Amino acid sequence: MKPNIPSTEVLKKNGIIKIFETGDVIVNEDAPVQSIPFVIRGSLKVMQSDDDYREMVMYYLQPGETCVMSFLAALYNDTSKVKAIAEEETEVVFVPINKIRELMGNDPEWLNYVFRIYHKRFEELLGVVNAIAFKKMDERLLQFLRKKAEVSGSNQINITHSQLGQELGTAREVVSRLLKQLESEEIVQLGRNRITLL
Structure with missing residues (x-):
């Protein structure tokens, strides 16, 4: 279930647009x-x-989505518990949280949107x-590559083995060994800083 973003015009009227590389x-x-980011x-x-300082990817945000962790931090005057990074050029x-509170008070669809986003992120x-608890690293790696391909809309993923290791919370050597194994099984094709899902 993909949450439908509240009116883009309403967001733009009440917020500030920024482009990230x-x-x-x-x-x-x-x-x-103090402000909630909505991906346009x-x-x-x-x-x-x-x-x-080891990092792990928790989830991706695509157009029509916001970070529920930022939402909750802003609502309760807390600090962010996560870091969000642009995967591509992103608008x-x-x-501002005071505008969000106002919009939520005036339109019940906003509350529905927050609950839908919360539900998706929780899943x-x-x-x-x-x-992490039940799957072997090779399964996690393949699942992660498929998710990245889905987010980018391409079977070709431009990423280094070190970056993959960082995003999965494991060593580069482990990633390299598993990618070689997946390549021998003709599941992926490896190139320089590039992985293609076959």
């Missing part, structure tokens, strides 16, 4: 959150890090927990 950080961990075009990856509209996080 690939790799730009949109929201940082431990930063105060492009995609973001939402990550969390541990005390050793985001930032709506995705359960998937991450399930993958």
